[in-house]
Amino acid sequence: MRLDKYLKVSRLIKRRTVANEACDAGRVLLNDKPARASATVKAGDIVEIQFGGKSVKVEVLDVKETVRKEEAESMFRYL
Numbered sequence: 001m002r003l004d005k006y007l008k009v010s011r012l013i014k015r016r017t018v019a020n021e022a023c024d025a026g027r028v029l030l031n032d033k034p035a036r037a038s039a040t041v042k043a044g045d046i047v048e049i050q051f052g053g054k055s056v057k058v059e060v061l062d063v064k065e066t067v068r069k070e071e072a073e074s075m076f077r078y079l
Contacts, residue, residue, distance in 0.1 A: 001063045003030060003047075004037035009067055010075040012049060012058065022049065046079070 001009075004019040007028070013019040022028050023037040029048040030039050041047070045060045058076040067075060 001041050002037065003035055003039040003041050006041040006063065009064065011072040
């Protein structure tokens with residue numbers, strides 16, 4: 001699954017366009033490397049998102065095309 005779509009489906013970022021912009025600005029790291037929006041995400045990957053002065057680091061547990069709001073947090077684990 002594409003990184004920007006994963007960020008939206010897992011609800012780490014609210015909109016896919018915002019996820020795209022964050023990737024283009026270099027604020028999203030995939031396995032400690034700057035990632036493009038088109039990068040492929042798979043279970044076991046580490047995603048780090050920098051929001052201003054704050055950083056969120058998660059491990060990808062599951063990749064699903066669609067998920068209910070209540071189950072979205074089961075797709076990742078905070079580190």
